[in-house]
Amino acid sequence: MFVLVVGVGRVGASVAKRALERGDTVSVLDRDALSHEQLEQGMSTTWEEAGGLFTVGAALESEALIAAGVERADVFVAATNGDNTNLVVAQIAKERFQVAKVIARVLDPARAEWYGQRGGIETICGTSRAIELVDTTIASAEAGS
Amino acid sequence: MYVVIAGGGKVGVNLARELLEKGYEVTLIEQRRDRYTVIEDELEHVVQYGDATEMWVLERAGVLRADLLVAVTGDDEDNILICQMAKEKYMCERIVARVNNPRNVEHFNLLGIRPAVSATNMILRLIEHEVPKIGLVHLLELTDDQIEIIEVEVIEGAPAANAAVADIPLPDGSLIISVLRPDGGFVPRADTVIGAGDEVLVVLAPGLEEQVAAVFNVPSPS
Numbered sequence: 001m002f003v004l005v006v007g008v009g010r011v012g013a014s015v016a017k018r019a020l021e022r023g024d025t026v027s028v029l030d031r032d033a034l035s036h037e038q039l040e041q042g043m044s045t046t047w048e049e050a051g052g053l054f055t056v057g058a059a060l061e062s063e064a065l066i067a068a069g070v071e072r073a074d075v076f077v078a079a080t081n082g083d084n085t086n087l088v089v090a091q092i093a094k095e096r097f098q099v100a101k102v103i104a105r106v107l108d109p110a111r112a113e114w115y116g117q118r119g120g121i122e123t124i125c126g127t128s129r130a131i132e133l134v135d136t137t138i139a140s141a142e143a144g145s
Numbered sequence: 146m147y148v149v150i151a152g153g154g155k156v157g158v159n160l161a162r163e164l165l166e167k168g169y170e171v172t173l174i175e176q177r178r179d180r181y182t183v184i185e186d187e188l189e190h191v192v193q194y195g196d197a198t199e200m201w202v203l204e205r206a207g208v209l210r211a212d213l214l215v216a217v218t219g220d221d222e223d224n225i226l227i228c229q230m231a232k233e234k235y236m237c238e239r240i241v242a243r244v245n246n247p248r249n250v251e252h253f254n255l256l257g258i259r260p261a262v263s264a265t266n267m268i269l270r271l272i273e274h275e276v277p278k279i280g281l282v283h284l285l286e287l288t289d290d291q292i293e294i295i296e297v298e299v300i301e302g303a304p305a306a307n308a309a310v311a312d313i314p315l316p317d318g319s320l321i322i323s324v325l326r327p328d329g330g331f332v333p334r335a336d337t338v339i340g341a342g343d344e345v346l347v348v349l350a351p352g353l354e355e356q357v358a359a360v361f362n363v364p365s366p367s
Contacts, residue, residue, distance in 0.1 A: 060221070060222070060249060060252065061248065062251070082222065083198070084198055084220070084222040084223050084225075084226045085222045087222075087226060088221075088222045088225050088226065088252065088256075091255075091256055092252060092255065092256075095255055095256065096255055108199065110199070110200045110201070111198070111199075111200065111226075114200070114230070114234060118233070
């Protein structure tokens with residue numbers, strides 16, 4: 001599988017490394033060349049030595065997406081720190097480049113839900129998960145007291 | 146008519162002022178606290194504070210009853226999202242989007258956000274119009290209606306040079322609507338003879354530009 005991850009933050013870097021460990025071909029795109037360091041945290045080799053691909057460029061630039069291999073991607077992960085950037089670039093990957101599986105990380109639960117239901121792209125909302133977990137924990141504390 | 150404007154920068158505020166003057170009902174949404182304070186001094190209750198890409202902010206602004214939504218923030222992703230939600234989630238009939246980076250025009254088109262207005266591209270068009278010899282200038286594009294108007298200069302030796310309008314081999318779907326000469330423009334008749342140096346306005350269906358240009362500013366193969 002060819003996995004393209006856009007945005008190398010905590011989520012993007014970890015997802016990229018795990019996919020590489022599973023044997024996928026992994027390409028990452030980030031506008032900041034220094035994000036390379038975050039990617040190599042905890043690795044014994046460099047990202048490239050481990051077989052990873054790295055492209056510096058903006059998510060919304062078609063040339064950068066193409067250089068990062070969007071045209072042969074099986075999975076596309078939009079994990080920049082901007083919800084709106086993720087939702088737009090994910091739709092571009094789906095509509096223009098026909099990537100089979102497109103995932104966007106979205107922090108706002110409302111936008112994540114609506115765009116998830118709209119079809120085409122999948123949205124993953126860490127905020128909703130955190131809310132549920134915290135709420136469940138509080139509820140169980142209340143039940144125990 | 147009720148208009149919701151997302152983005153209280155120079156464009157948004159001036160639009161709000163003009164529309165209020167015309168008697169429209171307007172709500173302007175601005176997400177930066179300091180900017181909001183400044184424009185709220187002038188526009189008062191017309192301005193609402195918040196991020197227009199948040200659904201509750203759009204709903205509070207009354208997007209559900211808006212006749213028109215205008216997204217003119219300084220961020221193209223935001224403008225795309227605001228318009229997409231207004232159109233598809235809130236069934237707003239008309240939208241207008243601002244394109245900040247002209248390279249993003251293709252993304253607006255891909256995602257069906259129309260009309261998308263790029264100030265840079267509009268100024269470029271004007272420059273092309275002012276600087277002759279570029280050949281072909283797009284004057285108007287009505288994408289939804291599949292109609293364009295272009296301006297093209299006639300060169301010596303082109304099929305149209307020294308030919309009567311009726312004899313010019315234009316492709317189907319195009320029509321000469323005006324001839325511009327230094328002493329003024331006019332609407333030609335079938336027997337008007339077009340000369341080298343004339344500029345002609347042609348209305349045409351999209352995609353015919355090259356064929357049309359070939360008639361006016363490419364020398365005939367000899």
